[in-house]
Amino acid sequence: MVDETRLGKIRHSMAHVMAEAVIEMFPSCQIAIGPAIENGFYYDFDLPRPLTESDLEEITERMKKIISENKEFKRIVVSRDEAKKIFKDQKYKLELLDAIPEGEEVSLYNQGAFTDLCRGPHVESTKELNKDAFKLLSIAGAYWRGKETNPMLTRIYGTAWENSKDLRLYLEHLSDIEKRDHRKIGKELDLFSLHEEAGPGLVYWHPRGARIRNTIENFWREEHYKNGYELVYTPHVGRSWLWETSGHLGFYKESMYPPMEMDKSDYYAKPMNCPFHIMIYQNSKHSYRELPFRWAELGTVYRYEKAGALHGLMRVRGFTQDDAHLFVTPEQMDDEILEVLRFSLYMLHSFGFDDIHAYISTRPEKSVGDEKMWEDATKALMKAVEKEGLKFDIDKGGGAFYGPKIDLKVKDAIGREWQLSTVQFDFNLPERFKLTFVDKDGVEKRPYMIHRALLGSIERFFGVLIEHYAGAFPPWLSPEQVMVIPVAESTNEYAKEIFRKLRADGFRAEIDLSNDRFNAKIRKAQQLKIPYMVILGEKEMNSSLLSIRERTGKQKNGLSYEEFAKALKEKIDSKKQL
Numbered sequence: 001m002v003d004e005t006r007l008g009k010i011r012h013s014m015a016h017v018m019a020e021a022v023i024e025m026f027p028s029c030q031i032a033i034g035p036a037i038e039n040g041f042y043y044d045f046d047l048p049r050p051l052t053e054s055d056l057e058e059i060t061e062r063m064k065k066i067i068s069e070n071k072e073f074k075r076i077v078v079s080r081d082e083a084k085k086i087f088k089d090q091k092y093k094l095e096l097l098d099a100i101p102e103g104e105e106v107s108l109y110n111q112g113a114f115t116d117l118c119r120g121p122h123v124e125s126t127k128e129l130n131k132d133a134f135k136l137l138s139i140a141g142a143y144w145r146g147k148e149t150n151p152m153l154t155r156i157y158g159t160a161w162e163n164s165k166d167l168r169l170y171l172e173h174l175s176d177i178e179k180r181d182h183r184k185i186g187k188e189l190d191l192f193s194l195h196e197e198a199g200p201g202l203v204y205w206h207p208r209g210a211r212i213r214n215t216i217e218n219f220w221r222e223e224h225y226k227n228g229y230e231l232v233y234t235p236h237v238g239r240s241w242l243w244e245t246s247g248h249l250g251f252y253k254e255s256m257y258p259p260m261e262m263d264k265s266d267y268y269a270k271p272m273n274c275p276f277h278i279m280i281y282q283n284s285k286h287s288y289r290e291l292p293f294r295w296a297e298l299g300t301v302y303r304y305e306k307a308g309a310l311h312g313l314m315r316v317r318g319f320t321q322d323d324a325h326l327f328v329t330p331e332q333m334d335d336e337i338l339e340v341l342r343f344s345l346y347m348l349h350s351f352g353f354d355d356i357h358a359y360i361s362t363r364p365e366k367s368v369g370d371e372k373m374w375e376d377a378t379k380a381l382m383k384a385v386e387k388e389g390l391k392f393d394i395d396k397g398g399g400a401f402y403g404p405k406i407d408l409k410v411k412d413a414i415g416r417e418w419q420l421s422t423v424q425f426d427f428n429l430p431e432r433f434k435l436t437f438v439d440k441d442g443v444e445k446r447p448y449m450i451h452r453a454l455l456g457s458i459e460r461f462f463g464v465l466i467e468h469y470a471g472a473f474p475p476w477l478s479p480e481q482v483m484v485i486p487v488a489e490s491t492n493e494y495a496k497e498i499f500r501k502l503r504a505d506g507f508r509a510e511i512d513l514s515n516d517r518f519n520a521k522i523r524k525a526q527q528l529k530i531p532y533m534v535i536l537g538e539k540e541m542n543s544s545l546l547s548i549r550e551r552t553g554k555q556k557n558g559l560s561y562e563e564f565a566k567a568l569k570e571k572i573d574s575k576k577q578l
Contacts, residue, residue, distance in 0.1 A: 201317030313463030369427030402428030
């Protein structure tokens, strides 16, 4: 979508200025596309050699010179043949020209010696661009038109703003994002790893990360039982019949792992849990009196994402969905949607996300299910969101072909939005699998099916949590809640006694009995972002008391074990940060 805002025009114009600067450096280069994007711009080039960081510095200086020359951005409308003459040596531009529908206007934009095939819009001239309010950020590879079979181009990313203050604030924001990168923190805190040589996009949970995952999953299970769900477990593979019937082989095959041949049949690793839950439903006949069924599963699924799309924990090939499927009668729909939404909000609030926005996606042009089903389902979603007082937007026509949905997006500690919970109606699978229940009038009818994920996937949710808390998890989630640190060897036995008490009372405690100096032990616990350190010297041992140091630096001395254990339990139960 073209960004016609003032900033959008500035950024699009900066992309053209950058392209002119690159052509000055590499006259034989091929230019591809250069749009404005959120917070900046990029341009793709086919260059005679790889770029370096020092090249970015030179491109920046050339851009500043171009900006100072006050070049006008002139829009020119030409015939297709004229455009082909202008770009006769630019193969990517010629390909773009061929993609413009017959009869559609061909427009170019010119600034001095540089002309580009472009719809615009742009600023009037380079004098509207601030040479102190842009920065080239990075160099990346990008396949032409996003296809792996096409040439790999060099993409230069930049950001541009109206003034230097806005640029500075944005660069500070980028610095904060870099510090919070879950891949970096995951390595520093020894939480997880990824091993390209053993299979890209597959996550290895280390003991410290696994403790957090176990805490998340235990909480998830407990709350599901409290909210009337039953937990199920299903296989990791299924015969091709299952995926043919569900439609995945028709619509989703490119994102599925290749089949394994066994028993003269093709088996596929599951990309979704829903067909398996349907098989459980079909195991017997059902009456309206039994419904609703609320079946949840922490089900590991496998999707063959493109290598270029993989990104730490955020985009992987094997992940565990916190999945559930509800089988309901039409009369139960409103109440069930409201309860699912309330449950979703409760779970998100419990993990520290309070800024939540809903997006309701409605019926697209191509869809299955009759109009009344769609209307009733969409109304149920709307009523639930309004009843909970949530901010929401309507994504008109943005629903899947098989039903409307609610997406819940949360803002993290630095204002980034993450899509986590989803509540999705499905009128397609009940029809494909011929699901029925016997209604009160004795007639067999189709149940409505609701797909629901509260956290999305455990892997991605963990990545979001790491970045939200910058690795400094609240005590209830921390892999270690307490580190017991004896000041000297003479207090080791007292430290062991306190350590055993903490463990016996159910706290995740560790003890540092190494020969490291006291300050080094403190520093190590601080680096691991452990919420509490119990410092035990001669004074504490002789008085049978504790000195407590929080990772924030706050210190409390002279506490009894019982006082500390009570305060720690209250902090854990509240699920609050330090």
